[in-house]
Amino acid sequence: MKLVVAVIQDEDANKVSSELRDKDFGLTKLASTGGFLSSGNTTLLIGVEKEKVDEVLDIVRANCQTRKKHTSATLPSAYTATSGYIPRSIEVLIGGATVFVLDVDKFEKM
Amino acid sequence: MKLVVAVIQDEDANKVSSELRDKDFGLTKLASTGGFLSSGNTTLLIGVEKEKVDEVLDIVRANCQTRKKHTSATLPSAYTATSGYIPRSIEVLIGGATVFVLDVDKFEKM
Amino acid sequence: MKLVVAVIQDEDANKVSSELRDKDFGLTKLASTGGFLSSGNTTLLIGVEKEKVDEVLDIVRANCQTRKKHTSATLPSAYTATSGYIPRSIEVLIGGATVFVLDVDKFEKM
Ligand code: NI
Numbered sequence: 001m002k003l004v005v006a007v008i009q010d011e012d013a014n015k016v017s018s019e020l021r022d023k024d025f026g027l028t029k030l031a032s033t034g035g036f037l038s039s040g041n042t043t044l045l046i047g048v049e050k051e052k053v054d055e056v057l058d059i060v061r062a063n064c065q066t067r068k069k070h071t072s073a074t075l076p077s078a079y080t081a082t083s084g085y086i087p088r089s090i091e092v093l094i095g096g097a098t099v100f101v102l103d104v105d106k107f108e109k110m
Numbered sequence: 111m112k113l114v115v116a117v118i119q120d121e122d123a124n125k126v127s128s129e130l131r132d133k134d135f136g137l138t139k140l141a142s143t144g145g146f147l148s149s150g151n152t153t154l155l156i157g158v159e160k161e162k163v164d165e166v167l168d169i170v171r172a173n174c175q176t177r178k179k180h181t182s183a184t185l186p187s188a189y190t191a192t193s194g195y196i197p198r199s200i201e202v203l204i205g206g207a208t209v210f211v212l213d214v215d216k217f218e219k220m
Numbered sequence: 221m222k223l224v225v226a227v228i229q230d231e232d233a234n235k236v237s238s239e240l241r242d243k244d245f246g247l248t249k250l251a252s253t254g255g256f257l258s259s260g261n262t263t264l265l266i267g268v269e270k271e272k273v274d275e276v277l278d279i280v281r282a283n284c285q286t287r288k289k290h291t292s293a294t295l296p297s298a299y300t301a302t303s304g305y306i307p308r309s310i311e312v313l314i315g316g317a318t319v320f321v322l323d324v325d326k327f328e329k330m
C-alpha cells in the first residue's frame with residue numbers, strides 16, 4: 001500500500017477527484033493555502049495499492065499538468081497611435097502538481 | 111516513531127481526539143472535505159511510539175467503527191390505505207475510518 | 221527526497237514560510253485545528269532533498285522554538301494593602317513545533 005500526497009491547484013481538484021473516484025481510488029481532500037503552486041491549492045491524500053500508483057499518477061498528470069491560459073489583461077491596454085487603446089490578451093501558466101508517494105507500513109479500513 | 115494518518119467522520123472526531131489526549135497521545139486535526147467517507151470528515155495526524163500503534167488503532171476503532179443509525183426519513187412518508195401517511199424511519203451507515211500508518215525517519219519536538 | 225511535516229503555531233507560520241521560500245524550499249500549508257500545540261496551529265508540508273533536511277529543521281527551530289511571552293493579565297489584578305489594585309503581567313509559553321520527517325518513495329513535479 002502507498003499513500004499518494006498530491007498538491008494541486010483548486011481549479012483542477014474536482015476533475016481529478018471525480019476521475020479517481022470513478023476508478024474506485026479512495027481519497028480525501030485537505031484544504032491547503034499557498035505553497036508549492038502559485039495560487040489556491042488543494043492537497044489530496046490517495047490510498048492505493050503499489051501496482052496502481054502509476055495509474056494514479058497518470059490521472060493526476062492528465063488533469064493538472066502545467067498549461068498556458070489566455071486571459072484578458074488586467075493591465076492598462078497597449079496604446080497605439082493609429083488605433084487608440086486596444087484590448088490585450090495575456091498568457092498565464094496554470095495547473096501543475098507536486099506529488100509525493102509514501103510507503104504505508106500498515107493500512108486499515110474500519 | 112510512527113505517524114498515524116486517520117481519516118474519520120466529523121461527528122466522531124471529538125470523542126477520538128479527547129480519548130487520545132487523555133492517554134497522552136499527541137495529535138493534530140486537519141480539515142478535510144469529501145473523500146474516503148461519504149460525509150464531512152476530519153484527518154487526524156497522530157505521532158506515536160512504534161509499540162503503541164495498536165493502542166491508537168484500538169481507540170480509533172472503538173469510536174469510529176461503521177454502524178447503523180436510525181433517522182427519520184426526509185423522503186415523503188409511506189402511504190397506507192388504512193392509516194394514511196405514517197412517519198418512516200430509515201437506517202443509514204455512519205462512522206468508519208481509513209487509517210494509514212507511516213514510518214517516521216526522524217521526529218523532533220522543539 | 222524527504223517530506224517534512226511540521227506542526228507549528230499559527231503566529232509563527234508566516235515567518236517560517238517566507239524564510240523557507242526565500243531559500244527555495246517548496247511547501248504547502250494545511251489548516252489544522254487543536255492538536256500537538258495548545259493554540260491554533262498550521263501544518264506545513266515541505267518537500268526537501270535528504271541532504272537539506274537539517275537546514276529546514278534549523279529554520280523551523282529558529283522561528284518556532286518554545287519561548288516565554290509577557291502579556292497583561294486577564295485575571296483580576298493583585299491587590300496590595302498599600303497600593304491598591306496594580307496591573308499584573310503574566311508569562312505564557314508560546315511557539316513550539318512538532319516535526320516528522322518521512323521518507324519519500326517517489327517524487328514528481330508535473
Ligand atoms: Ni498561446
Ligand code: NI
Pocket residue numbers: 178180201
Ligand atoms: Ni436497525
Ligand code: NI
Pocket residue numbers: 288290311
Ligand atoms: Ni520573563
